[in-house]
Amino acid sequence: MNYWVGIDLGGTNMVCGLLDDQMNIVAKLKKPTLASQGSDDIIRRLAETVHELLEQNNIHKNDLQGIGMGSPGFINPDLGIGVFSANLGWKDYPVAARLQELTNVPVSIDNDVRMYVYGESIQGAGRGHKHVLGITLGTGIAAAVVSNGQLFYGGGYMAGEIGHIPMDGVTAQCGCGLVGCLETVASATGIARQAREALLDGRTSLLGDWFDSDSLARLTATDVSKAYDEGDELAKEVMEYTGRALGKGLAAAVTLFSPDCIVIGGGAALAGERLFAPMREEIQKNVIAGYWEKLTIVRGELIDDGGVIGSATFAKSRA
Numbered sequence: 001m002n003y004w005v006g007i008d009l010g011g012t013n014m015v016c017g018l019l020d021d022q023m024n025i026v027a028k029l030k031k032p033t034l035a036s037q038g039s040d041d042i043i044r045r046l047a048e049t050v051h052e053l054l055e056q057n058n059i060h061k062n063d064l065q066g067i068g069m070g071s072p073g074f075i076n077p078d079l080g081i082g083v084f085s086a087n088l089g090w091k092d093y094p095v096a097a098r099l100q101e102l103t104n105v106p107v108s109i110d111n112d113v114r115m116y117v118y119g120e121s122i123q124g125a126g127r128g129h130k131h132v133l134g135i136t137l138g139t140g141i142a143a144a145v146v147s148n149g150q151l152f153y154g155g156g157y158m159a160g161e162i163g164h165i166p167m168d169g170v171t172a173q174c175g176c177g178l179v180g181c182l183e184t185v186a187s188a189t190g191i192a193r194q195a196r197e198a199l200l201d202g203r204t205s206l207l208g209d210w211f212d213s214d215s216l217a218r219l220t221a222t223d224v225s226k227a228y229d230e231g232d233e234l235a236k237e238v239m240e241y242t243g244r245a246l247g248k249g250l251a252a253a254v255t256l257f258s259p260d261c262i263v264i265g266g267g268a269a270l271a272g273e274r275l276f277a278p279m280r281e282e283i284q285k286n287v288i289a290g291y292w293e294k295l296t297i298v299r300g301e302l303i304d305d306g307g308v309i310g311s312a313t314f315a316k317s318r319a
């Protein structure tokens with residue numbers, strides 16, 4: 001029987017999944033990434049975890065057909081190189097070759113958002129659609145496009161950084177160095193930041209009862225959702241504004257790529273209709289009718305397993 005390993009490598013945790021040939025997860029192991037110990041050490045512990053998965057599940061190593069991995073940062077999937085990652089310390093590091101040396105199976109690597117969206121498009125909420133645009137809303141926002149089963153990369157494998165499109169009227173400094181990027185608003189971080197700034201400006205809100213100046217830094221997008229559900233005006237305004245900003249950014253992407261389906265994943269997608277209702281309205285308002293009529297917008301299905309399933313599916317597609 002054929003088995004595959006999918007790895008979702010994050011700055012905090014590494015999740016390794018063992019999958020059968022139909023891409024069902026048989027077992028999973030989650031361990032701390034310990035990125036500060038260096039790239040060689042990350043690879044050594046990944047290889048150990050793969051061996052552990054095989055042993056624990058009585059799988060012979062000859063039955064393992066390949067390993068796929070999603071990693072944050074700029075990745076060159078053709079050469080298997082981690083070009084740059086602030087979280088993991090990749091700097092032109094031969095990730096695939098090193099892991100292949102220690103496991104003796106082919107290793108594929110790509111950017112983590114691409115792997116998540118690839119998983120959703122083939123095995124998750126986007127299945128059955130030929131042209132899928134996927135986004136992840138978390139600390140930031142990023143996108144990937146799968147068209148006819150193929151990922152779109154662009155020059156330098158850098159396509160998809162939708163979070164760094166500057167938006168009219170937004171003045172927040174972004175971590176990328178630009179000002180007014182979409183992700184300073186449309187992300188979990190952006191939602192929390194808007195609420196905090198309004199409170200500091202003296203706005204009255206339930207959130208002001210829940211957080212004082214000492215605890216304000218702990219206010220999250222989830223708190224804004226809770227206040228929204230209690231009918232809080234500020235929380236409603238923040239969600240409305242965020243949803244509309246997201247919709248404007250996505251409208252441009254829809255016109256450019258003409259997807260049949262948009263899949264929305266990541267932690268901030270849990271805001272659900274609070275965010276999606278104004279977002280949908282804004283997309284519809286800003287695209288030609290023909291794009292809107294064929295468009296399905298859905299929340300991601302694979303949630304925490306999207307990266308693992310996507311990476312393994314990607315490895316199988318390249319085998």
Ligand SMILES: [Zn+2]
Binds near residue numbers: 164165177
């Ligand atoms: Zn930016």
